[in-house]
Amino acid sequence: MDLFNEPSQTPKANIAAGTAPLAARMRPQALDEIIGQEHILGEGKLLRRAIEADRFSSIILYGPPGCGKTTLAEVIAKTTNRRFERTSGVLANVSILRKILQGSQHWKKMNGQDTILFIDEIHRFNKAQQDVLLPYIENGDIIMIGATTHNPFFFINTPLNSRSQIFQLQPLDEGAVVEVLQRALMAPPGLNGLVTASDDGLAHLSSVCEGDARRALNALEIAALTTPPDSTGMVHLTRHEIEESVQKKAVNYDHDEDEHYDTISAFIKSVRGSDPNAAVYWLAKMLYAGEDPRFIARRLVILASEDIGNADPRGITLAVSAMQAVEFIGMPEARITLSQATTYLACAPKSNAAYAAINEALQDVENGRTLPVPKHLQSGPKPDKGDEKYKYAHAHEGHFVDQEYVPTEKVYYKPSDQGYEDTIRKRIEYWNSLREKK
Numbered sequence: 001m002d003l004f005n006e007p008s009q010t011p012k013a014n015i016a017a018g019t020a021p022l023a024a025r026m027r028p029q030a031l032d033e034i035i036g037q038e039h040i041l042g043e044g045k046l047l048r049r050a051i052e053a054d055r056f057s058s059i060i061l062y063g064p065p066g067c068g069k070t071t072l073a074e075v076i077a078k079t080t081n082r083r084f085e086r087t088s089g090v091l092a093n094v095s096i097l098r099k100i101l102q103g104s105q106h107w108k109k110m111n112g113q114d115t116i117l118f119i120d121e122i123h124r125f126n127k128a129q130q131d132v133l134l135p136y137i138e139n140g141d142i143i144m145i146g147a148t149t150h151n152p153f154f155f156i157n158t159p160l161n162s163r164s165q166i167f168q169l170q171p172l173d174e175g176a177v178v179e180v181l182q183r184a185l186m187a188p189p190g191l192n193g194l195v196t197a198s199d200d201g202l203a204h205l206s207s208v209c210e211g212d213a214r215r216a217l218n219a220l221e222i223a224a225l226t227t228p229p230d231s232t233g234m235v236h237l238t239r240h241e242i243e244e245s246v247q248k249k250a251v252n253y254d255h256d257e258d259e260h261y262d263t264i265s266a267f268i269k270s271v272r273g274s275d276p277n278a279a280v281y282w283l284a285k286m287l288y289a290g291e292d293p294r295f296i297a298r299r300l301v302i303l304a305s306e307d308i309g310n311a312d313p314r315g316i317t318l319a320v321s322a323m324q325a326v327e328f329i330g331m332p333e334a335r336i337t338l339s340q341a342t343t344y345l346a347c348a349p350k351s352n353a354a355y356a357a358i359n360e361a362l363q364d365v366e367n368g369r370t371l372p373v374p375k376h377l378q379s380g381p382k383p384d385k386g387d388e389k390y391k392y393a394h395a396h397e398g399h400f401v402d403q404e405y406v407p408t409e410k411v412y413y414k415p416s417d418q419g420y421e422d423t424i425r426k427r428i429e430y431w432n433s434l435r436e437k438k
Contacts, residue, residue: 022221023214025189026180027071031079034068035183035213036176040167041072047167054080058137058144060122060152060161063169064259066212069147072169073118076145083107083115089124097132105141115142122146123155130157137163171211178206180213181220195224195235201242208246219245260291267342268299272307276346283342293334297323300341311351311419318344349419357413364410371407402435 028034031041031051040047050056056076061069077084085100092100104115119125136142137160144164148155152166172180181202184190197220209216220237223245229235263282270278286296297319304319322341326334376390391401415425 021218022184022190023217026184026187026217028068028075029078031075034071034075035179036172037068037072037169039170047165051076051079056143056165058142058146058164060146060148060156060164060166061169062148062150062152062166064149064171064211066209066214066216067169067171068213069169070118070120073116073145073147077116077118080116082143083111083113084118085115086118086120089119089121089129092119092125092129094129094132097129101132101136101142105136105139108141114140117142117144119144119146121148123148123150123152127157130160134159134163172213173211174203174206177209177211177213177216178202181205181216184217184220191221191224194229194233195237197223197237197242198239201237201239204239205242205246264296264299267296268303271300271303271342271346272350274346274350276343279342279346280339283338287331287335287338293326293331293338294323296338297326297341300338300345304345306355307350307352308345308348309351309354309421310424311349311416311421313420315345315348349421351416351418351421353413353415353421361412374404374407376403377405400431400434 031048034041039045042048047056047059061072063069073086074084083104085104087097087100100117104117107113107115122130133142133144137144146152146156146160146164152161181197185195185197186193205216205219209219219242223237223241224235226245227235227237227241263286267279267282267286270282283296287293301316301319301323304315308315319341322337325337329337374388376388388403391403393399393401395401415421415428417425
């Protein structure tokens with residue numbers, strides 16, 4: 001028997017045709033092959049019109065991993081028939097960047113052809129590196145296409161933003177990811193029709209990959225290469241094989257981009273809204289994605305004062321203790337401490353009275369309401385004869401004495417009727433009644 005014609009040998013060779021990964025082999029070569037991003041690439045949309053007319057300036061593509069930023073840059077270069085250079089914000093220092101830019105400038109003088117310079121992870125360039133690009137963009141020596149997972153309005157210099165059009169790419173929806181996978185199963189550059197996959201398997205894969213087409217294709221390829229073929233040489237993937245090919249779920253989360261800020265915002269608002277279940281879910285998402293537990297602990301300390309305050313004075317004590325414990329024990333055990341603090345604070349009575357009081361007082365000071373310190377409260381010489389003297393509160397009944405502490409009757413701290421703050425409110429009302437009697 002010819003071993004090289006065994007069914008178990010032939011399909012594997014065809015499935016893994018070439019050395020490039022499936023995601024690279026399936027990279028679209030033309031605009032019409034790109035799946036998704038209809039909001040910028042649909043018929044009549046600005047970016048599509050600019051590409052087809054070969055009339056566009058430098059652009060910045062902003063979106064999550066696997067949504068097609070690099071693919072779109074390469075398609076633009078091919079569609080417009082321009083020279084294509086690429087570099088990365090991770091690899092290129094100022095010296096390397098200048099060499100590429102000067103080479104592009106020389107190429108245009110010698111050949112009359114513009115260069116598209118694709119810069120992946122452009123947000124990693126510091127200010128000096130970003131500034132190097134400006135004169136070459138202004139002179140038309142290059143057309144820059146920057147790609148970033150970070151919000152360019154926060155992480156890219158204003159001068160570079162102002163010289164570029166910014167397009168936000170969206171994560172592919174589940175239907176689009178399934179379409180990408182089905183194309184990969186049948187297309188000659190892909191799996192050549194030698195692999196089938198169940199509908200529920202593809203649906204599961206499109207769901208767990210959260211709009212990341214690259215990750216979905218990588219998982220599909222792993223499943224195809226590790227599943228034995230049947231007697232006819234075909235590989236049949238069920239949901240089981242596909243689930244096995246997907247290891248730890250890659251949560252769409254980055255420490256410096258929108259998802260980071262959106263998630264911590266949802267976490268804080270869930271605690272403030274007294275929903276411990278939602279708060280623990282967002283806590284779990286952050287920890288799973290690798291968020292620094294110390295960052296979470298610090299936010300809990302702030303929240304304990306801002307949103308709970310004196311309604312439960314133990315909240316700040318517990319939050320600070322949790323922060324110290326997290327620093328001391330580290331992960332993974334710190335997750336337990338953070339969960340305890342999160343659920344306690346979510347279930348605690350809420351008040352923002354202390355937060356509102358300092359904000360209002362600061363606003364008065366900022367707007368010119370700067371009041372003099374009464375003489376009897378000043379340090380140094382005693383008040384002049386006839387002026388009111390300072391009264392030591394502990395020398396009076398109830399450790400309370402009525403005297404002027406600030407020359408205004410404005411009330412900043414207004415305790416709520418929640419938790420312990422209700423006790424504080426009643427105590428203040430009692431003191432006020434003593435002042436009124438006097």
